[in-house]
């Protein structure tokens with residue numbers, strides 16, 4: 001099956017919101033996505049055979065980047081889409097001159113920890129009781145100036 005990672009724009013707000021609602025809680029609305037684009041965020045959509053199956057949102061500022069969200073439809077997980085989205089963000093960050101990418105993830109989100117570690121991220125620290133239900137956040141970083149594929 002063909003996998004394509006495409007740039008998302010504010011016009012993709014409805015598609016992004018639909019994908020996000022199937023992947024994450026709380027869901028972000030199309031309005032939320034448009035506001036994030038307006039504030040400088042960039043987006044990606046992963047398509048398999050043309051069908052939107054995954055999304056990512058990130059931002060770059062100065063020499064740093066931050067992954068804001070990433071998700072893959074439950075029916076399409078473990079097929080490499082999450083990794084392809086992260087690799088695309090790492091490439092764009094590298095081209096954009098960022099030295100490091102950051103993100104935070106719930107301590108209990110094993111698939112996400114697996115994905116980030118597989119993509120070269122290392123744990124930087126813990127934000128205690130960071131989420132509304134008091135779950136901790138683990139902060140990860142990845143140096144993107146060195147190409148992990150090389």
Ligand SMILES: CC(C)(COP(=O)(O)OP(=O)(O)OC[C@H]1O[C@@H](n2cnc3c(N)ncnc32)[C@H](O)[C@@H]1OP(=O)(O)O)[C@@H](O)C(=O)NCCC(=O)NCCS
Nearest residue numbers: 070071072077078079080081082083105111112114115118
């Ligand atoms: C996290 C998520 C994006 C991973 O997407 P995915 O497309 O299934 O990931 P991939 O198939 O590209 O997997 C890449 C690597 O991640 C790791 N991984 C993926 N799923 C995993 C799981 N369930 N448990 C442990 N590691 C996992 C593996 O190392 C995998 O490499 P491998 O296939 O060679 O073993 C997906 O599970 C998801 O959408 N979860 C819900 C949303 C979410 O939690 N987002 C992250 C918020 S911080």
